[in-house]
Amino acid sequence: MSQVTAIIGLGNPGPEYAATRHNAGFWLVDAIASSAHGELRPEKKFLGHYAKVRIGDQDVHLLKPATFMNRSGAAVAALSQFFKLAPENLLVAHDELDLPAGQARYKTGGGHGGHNGLRDITSALGNQKQFHRVRIGVGHPGDARQVTNYVLGRAGKDEQAAIERVIEECQATLPMALAGDWAKAMNQLHSLKQ
Numbered sequence: 001m002s003q004v005t006a007i008i009g010l011g012n013p014g015p016e017y018a019a020t021r022h023n024a025g026f027w028l029v030d031a032i033a034s035s036a037h038g039e040l041r042p043e044k045k046f047l048g049h050y051a052k053v054r055i056g057d058q059d060v061h062l063l064k065p066a067t068f069m070n071r072s073g074a075a076v077a078a079l080s081q082f083f084k085l086a087p088e089n090l091l092v093a094h095d096e097l098d099l100p101a102g103q104a105r106y107k108t109g110g111g112h113g114g115h116n117g118l119r120d121i122t123s124a125l126g127n128q129k130q131f132h133r134v135r136i137g138v139g140h141p142g143d144a145r146q147v148t149n150y151v152l153g154r155a156g157k158d159e160q161a162a163i164e165r166v167i168e169e170c171q172a173t174l175p176m177a178l179a180g181d182w183a184k185a186m187n188q189l190h191s192l193k194q
Contacts, residue, residue: 004132004178006061006085007032008076010094010117012152013066021163022069022151024136025093025117028167029062035171040064045082047075056175061085070116073124080125090131091177092121093170095151099137102162104170106177106186107133132177134170136163166192 009029010022017023033040036053040062043050048065061083065075076092079085094117099105109129112118122129139159141150155163169192176185 003058003089003180004091005059005089006063006079006083007091007093007174008063008065008072008079008121010069010072010092011064012069013064017152019154020152021138021155022095024095024138024163024167026064027163028093028134028136028170029064031167031171032060032174033062036060038062042066046079050079055178058178060178070120072117073120073122076121077124087125087128087131091134092118092131093134093136094118095138096135097138097140097147097151099135099139100162101137101139101155101159102166103137103192104166104189105135105137106173106182106189107135108182134177136166136170138163 007029009025011017011026012022033051033053036055038051038053040049040051046063047067048063051062053060053062061079063075063079065072067075076090080090094115112122138151138155141147169189173185173189
């Protein structure tokens with residue numbers, strides 16, 4: 001299995017979206033950058049905020065697209081082309097309605113599950129789906145018609161604390177995932193209880 005050399009967090013740019021559930025992918029990338037003493041800076045050629053950091057003994061590209069969620073693919077494609085990355089080299093972090101807050105899952109390939117960011121990335125990569133994902137649970141409002149307002153809303157205090165805890169756990173399993181030990185990374189992350 002190819003090694004992951006880039007982690008892309010999905011979200012919407014701008015202060016009005018910073019604290020919304022849809023930005024959970026941004027939160028993970030921010031946390032990684034902070035832990036690795038990296039600084040995400042605007043980078044026009046990648047249409048987003050970019051940093052290169054070391055995690056364990058590996059250099060990793062971090063990217064937060066500055067496009068809106070449903071246009072995330074352009075930034076991912078720009079990064080991939082510049083560094084000649086295959087889809088298997090990418091780990092995309094995103095919010096996940098089908099998991100409760102406080103849980104996260106790794107997944108490789110598969111459909112977009114209605115997530116506009118994943119849909120656009122798959123399209124921008126020429127319909128190649130074999131990129132890795134880390135799905136950060138934000139819970140579900142219980143009614144499909146409320147999903148848009150829900151993901152663009154802020155998490156409650158307990159829910160936010162649960163998401164922040166699971167982001168720490170994601171970080172703890174990253175060295176295993178980056179080393180290609182997905183089974184170990186998944187076991188540790190997937191065994192988390194809320």
